Structure formats: C-alpha cells, structure tokens
Amino acid sequence: MSTVVDRPVTVTEVDGGGDPPKARERRRWGLTIVGSIVALIFLFPYLIMLIGAFKTRPEILRVPPTYLPQEWAPSNFLTMWDTPETPLPANLLSTVVISLCGTALALLAALPAAYYTARHNFRLKLPFLLLVLITQMLQPTVLASGLFREFITLEINDTWLTMILVNAAFNLSFAVWIMHSFFASVPKEIEEAAWLDGCSRGQSLTRIMLPLVWPGIVTAVIFTFIACWNEFAASLILLPTDTNQPLTVALTRFIGQYESAWQYVFAVSLIGIVPVVALFALIEKHLVSGLTAGGVK
C-alpha cells in the first residue's frame, strides 16, 4: 500500500498479489456468487414469513404445502387487527410505548454513568462497573418471581411500567459499555480546554462531548430500542392481560394447540421485523467501529 509510484494506480492493482487483473476480476464475481448463496441462507426464514403472510387460511394449512400462494391474500394485513385471538392494535401500542419509554429510561441512566466512568477515576469505579457487568449475566426471567412480588407490592403489576423498568435495567449494561468506550476515545485535553475557557462539567458534556460521541449514542439507543422491541420472555410472565402484551407475546396467541392462524403469525411478524431491520441498517456503519471500541477497552 505504501509503495511510491509515479503513475496513477487503480484499486485492483494496489490490492493485488501477482495475478493478472482478469483472473482477479473473475474471482471477485465468484465471491459474489458465494455471497448470494450465503444471503439466501440468511434470508430464507424471512422469505417463508413474507410468502406465508400472503396465503389464505385454508391454503397455509394445506397438505402438501404450496411454495407460492395460489391465491394472494393481502387482506390478511387488514383482517389481523380484528381477531378473537388477540387485540392487535393494543399490542402494537404496547410494543411502541414500552420500547420508546424503556429506551429513554435506559439512556437517561446510562449516559451520565458512561460519561463519568470514562472520564474520572474514583474508588468505587471498578465495583460499579462490575455491578453493571453482572446485570448482563442475569436475565429477567430468572428473576421473575422476585420481580412479580416487587411489582405487586408497588401496585404496578401487569402494567406497561413494569416492562419499561425491566427493559431499561437489563439493557443498561450494554448501553453503558458502548457509550463508555466512545467517551473514552475522546482525548481528555479537548474537554480540559473547554473547562479552562469557563465551561462547567454539564456544559462540556452537552456542548463538547455529545457532538463528538454522537455515533456511539445513536448506536446504543438503537441497540436498546431493538432489544426492548423484541423482548419476549419477561413480558410473557409479567404481563398476563392481553391488551398489555407486546407483539412478540401476542403473536404466540395465533398458534393454537390444534389449529394455528399462521398467516396472521407471519403478517404480525413482518410488522414487527421491518421497522427494526430498517433501524439496524441505519447503524450498520457504526456497528464495526462500535464493537472495535468496545473490544479494545
């Protein structure tokens, strides 16, 4: 890469070993073919989902099954909102409210902690970070009985608030971890210069640091949001009332012991998956840098 050349160099040349450009070109397209097969493997469950969502109820239970719908039924996406199995509009609202509030709460708690631990040394720093790490090893279902009892005592059992708290707490460690490494990557001198110029701690955080670590915050927020959006096991235990349940739990209500409304299962799944995949695609660029920063720390 570092060789000095006086003629313009194409990317292929620089990157190459000793093969002639044509052979390399061919090999690249070979990689594309392998890549397409890999892509197909990772997409096929979601293709089954997509196709299934457009089948009629009799067709999706037909033996043997059809690959493509013989009769396309986009009406599934309209009729699924009003079924005896589950109150879907309420479920969607639950997912949205729980995810938004859970993410906001997690950010509110993680941001100052990540900033302070990245910038300052104090005696209880290590114990604090260990405590945060331990929450990563636990899982809300393991603590279900204790949480259930606590929420009954507080008289907030079977409400959105319980899952907002649970989601925020159990995603805190990842948010702290990611943001901590982004804060730590900003040289301290930049901030010290701001203090000398008369900025307070809070001001230097909001005016100097936040713009610099913005990608880290966005990554942490989207990660947390997706984790809240997809949460299943704790909601299953902590939210018995159907109107409070999120989409992930509602979906299982379409699966009966004897007969299942698979077309609705898949239509609901699509509604649940498309927004988070879109969000995830937004931070795809930051994923690698975010994970590197985390790995180096």
Place this chain on the structure above:
Amino acid sequence: MTAPTTAHRSLRRRARRQSTLQALPWLAPALILIGGVVVYPVGYMIYTSFRDLTRFGTDKGWAGFDNYARVLELEHLPKVAMNTVIWVVGVVMLSIGLGLVLAQFLNKRFPGRKVLRMVIIVPWAASVVMTSTVFVYGLDPFYGIINRALVDLGLLDEPFGFLKSPVPGFLSAMAVAVFVSIPFTTFVFLAGLQAVPHDVLEAAQIDGAGRVQTYWRVVFPMLRGAVVVATIINVINVFNNLPILKTMTGAIPGYDADTTTSLMFKIIQADRQIDTASALSVLNFVVVVVVIGIYLRVVRPMRED
C-alpha cells in the same frame, strides 16, 4: 520536604473521598434502576431459595438447603444438565467457527459485499421468537414448507416430524440458535479484523508466509480479544436463552429436550414451585459465573501479546 508531602497526601485523600461523592449524582440513576430491578429480585431469589413456599406463595418458613436438595435430586436433572452442556458448547462453538469464516469472507472485496452485510443483520435485528416460529411452521410434517423442500430436493424420502420428538427437536433448536447467534459473532470478528494492520499482512507475505500460515500465525492471534468477547457474550446469551426452546420444543412432553433454563421456566409455569425454581436459578447463575471465570483464567485476554 516532609511537610508538603504530608499535606499533599491528605489533600489527595480528601480529593478521593470527594471524588466518590461527586460521582454519585452521575451514577445515581443507573444505581437506582439496577438496585430496584436487578439487585432486589436477586436478593429475593436467594432468600426464597432457602424458604418453604406453597404453590400459592404462602411462606411456611425456613427450609435450609431443602430446595437445593430437591433440585439436585430431580430425576431428570442429569439428562437436563447434559443437554445444557451440549446446548451451550455446541451452539457457541459453531457460532464462533462459522462467524470466523463469514467475517473472513466479508472482509474481502467483491461486488455486493455491502448488500450481504445488510442481509446478515436481519436475523440479528429480528425477534428470536418470530424467527423460531417460522421454523416451527416450516418443519411441520404436514404443512411444513421446509419439509416439502427437503423432500423435493431428495434429501428426505418423506416429511419428517423434526419437532415431534426430543432428539431431532433439540438439534433443530440448536441449529436455530446458531443461526441467530452468527450475525453478532460475525460483526465482532469483522471489527477485530479491521484492527489488523495492513502492513503486518504485507510483511508476512514478503517473508514468504502462505495464506493459511498468515491466517493462523498472524491474523488469528490478533483476533484473540474479539474471540473472548464473542465467546463470553454468546455463552451468556445461549445459556439464558428461553424463546427458542420455548417455541420449538416446548410442546414436547417430558424433559428430554430441556436445558436448565427451560427447566426452571417449566418449574415456575407448570409446577408453580417458586422455591425450587429459585434454588435452580441460583445454581444456574453460579454456574455461569464460574464458567466465565475459568474461561477468563485460561484465555487471559488482558495478557500482553
């Protein structure tokens, strides 16, 4: 010289105490959240694991280690423990291995690489319940579309009830667990590969190292940090995973396709024995911490290269 040093030392001590006090407002929101939603229930779990609770939650007093004894005497525990080992070791090793290969592949330049990277995040972003539900449908022996495809491709003679009996059901669940773990693992390794300097690779090539040699001698050792991170996070996630087993093998009677995590869930949901479930949870947590501790001792990620 002595006086200023003493003054300096006491000043520093005061500064440290002050710094801990100063830290408090910044850490308070996180501490309150962790205290209320994690530490309190953990304490309650440990407490109930030593109590005798009825099915309706009435506390009948101190139970000593009775609950732990009951867990260890469970008839199906050896089978479930074995399953758990197979589940965690199998899924994590396959995810790490396939993740390494995939990351290496994605690190090459070819047309469509960006699209492939986007495609691979889909199983990561998608809800695990939703993904495993597709497999429950697809693997059905009657209307399952994956079963039909396998028959049409000549891989099966007739549709097979993958999720109807413990062994194939458990193996199918493992495959799905690997499938959903690969994207995260791959991205951790991609991040690691990005940190390998290009001139190091060139130097290895100039020194006459072949591709295989370059990989194992130069690239792989530099990925150690990434392997450690990926392994630990995967072990925690795979060990604690409930949704895949619940949706895919939850309907199989008995405990032959259970891990200790899904067993705990069954003890709470079906038997309503909170005290026994608490004891099992405590044991589960201790096992995870010990396993990770041993792993870190053996691998020593902080060691200088």
